[in-house]
Amino acid sequence: MDMKFQTVDPQTISELLRTHQITPTTQRVKIAGILFAEAAHFYAEQVYARVNEGDAEVSKATVYNTLGLFVAKGLVRQVFVDPGRVFYDSNTKPHHHFYDTASGKLTDIDTLAVAVHEMPPLPADTEMESVDVIIRVSPRGAKPRPE
Amino acid sequence: MDMKFQTVDPQTISELLRTHQITPTTQRVKIAGILFAEAAHFYAEQVYARVNEGDAEVSKATVYNTLGLFVAKGLVRQVFVDPGRVFYDSNTKPHHHFYDTASGKLTDIDTLAVAVHEMPPLPADTEMESVDVIIRVSPRGAKPRPE
DNA sequence: GTATAGACTTGGAATAGTTCTAAGTCTAAC
DNA sequence: GTTAGACTTAGAACTATTCCAAGTCTATAC
Numbered sequence A, B: 001m002d003m004k005f006q007t008v009d010p011q012t013i014s015e016l017l018r019t020h021q022i023t024p025t026t027q028r029v030k031i032a033g034i035l036f037a038e039a040a041h042f043y044a045e046q047v048y049a050r051v052n053e054g055d056a057e058v059s060k061a062t063v064y065n066t067l068g069l070f071v072a073k074g075l076v077r078q079v080f081v082d083p084g085r086v087f088y089d090s091n092t093k094p095h096h097h098f099y100d101t102a103s104g105k106l107t108d109i110d111t112l113a114v115a116v117h118e119m120p121p122l123p124a125d126t127e128m129e130s131v132d133v134i135i136r137v138s139p140r141g142a143k144p145r146p147e
Numbered sequence C: 001g002t003a004t005a006g007a008c009t010t011g012g013a014a015t016a017g018t019t020c021t022a023a024g025t026c027t028a029a030c
Numbered sequence D: 001g002t003t004a005g006a007c008t009t010a011g012a013a014c015t016a017t018t019c020c021a022a023g024t025c026t027a028t029a030c
Helices: A010-019 A026-037 A044-051 A060-072 B010-019 B026-037 B044-051 B060-072
Strands: A041-043 A077-082 A085-089 A095-100 A105-110 A115-117 A126-139 B041-043 B077-082 B085-089 B095-100 B105-110 B115-117 B126-139
Touching: A010 A026, A026 A044, A026 A060, A041 A044, A044 A060, A044 A085, A060 A085, A077 A095, A077 A126, A077 B077, B010 B026, B026 B044, B026 B060, B041 B044, B044 B060, B044 B085, B060 B085, B077 B095, B077 B126
Parallel strands: A095 A126, B095 B126
Antiparallel strands: A041 A085, A077 A085, A095 A105, A115 B115, A126 B126, B041 B085, B077 B085, B095 B105
């Protein structure tokens, strides 16, 4: 069976899932195949569209369940840049993002290129989970707001 | 440090709105009064609840319209930290945020406390709009990945 | 092999936040 | 006092996501 977008060996994917305590079902392997095939950022709807492009048949509920599971297991991470649309990022190495507000496109920024220093004291009795840096950009010349 | 929900002089607010090319209507002044009364972060639902606490009567549509208008005019800024819930921040000075993922509380971080240096090259033909740094925190000892 | 329990998947209904729409109200200018 | 245009409104519509109850699969016990 050939899957259009999947360029990652299903065997490899299954192992990846297993190392994250995820039982590799058919649907999960397909979804992971899409997420890890290329360094891109997807939202649920896109994953749903891609996974059902060929002869595959995966329900929307399963796409959401699976993405949620992957997040819980630390396989992918969520990026919030847009109201009401969660991006899923399969790059788990620490990095940041450009967000083109006009096109809605997310681009990675290597952590080496941006440095946050002098971390401020955290609120009392809390521990840090993550540091997200989002640099919003827009096409040059397109003035977002008149002065 | 505890200050109750205080009101800002409507006269002052009207002037503030006018300097931002916003006609100060009754509803807009009330909403701005809430936003600027204290240094807090609100989402639409909270503004709607507050503005209707007394005898006021402002519709949900107007709350959304007004918040959108304020954003467009640069009076407040949106913060995206949570899927499907936009925070509105009346602090327009450059600053960043702590986000407590357990309580959903946003806290300001002065830019002086965090510095992003070595800005990476922007994607071609784009210009920067903003740099948002969000440091996610959770109560110490809490299960890192809630289900 | 068959039985079975628990995990997984499913379509569709439900929900939440937000936007849209079309009609009504207010206001400033004439 | 009319009127045009800006503003507000209730409720419908919309979108992303979650929930639910029922059905399917799969690994293990026999």
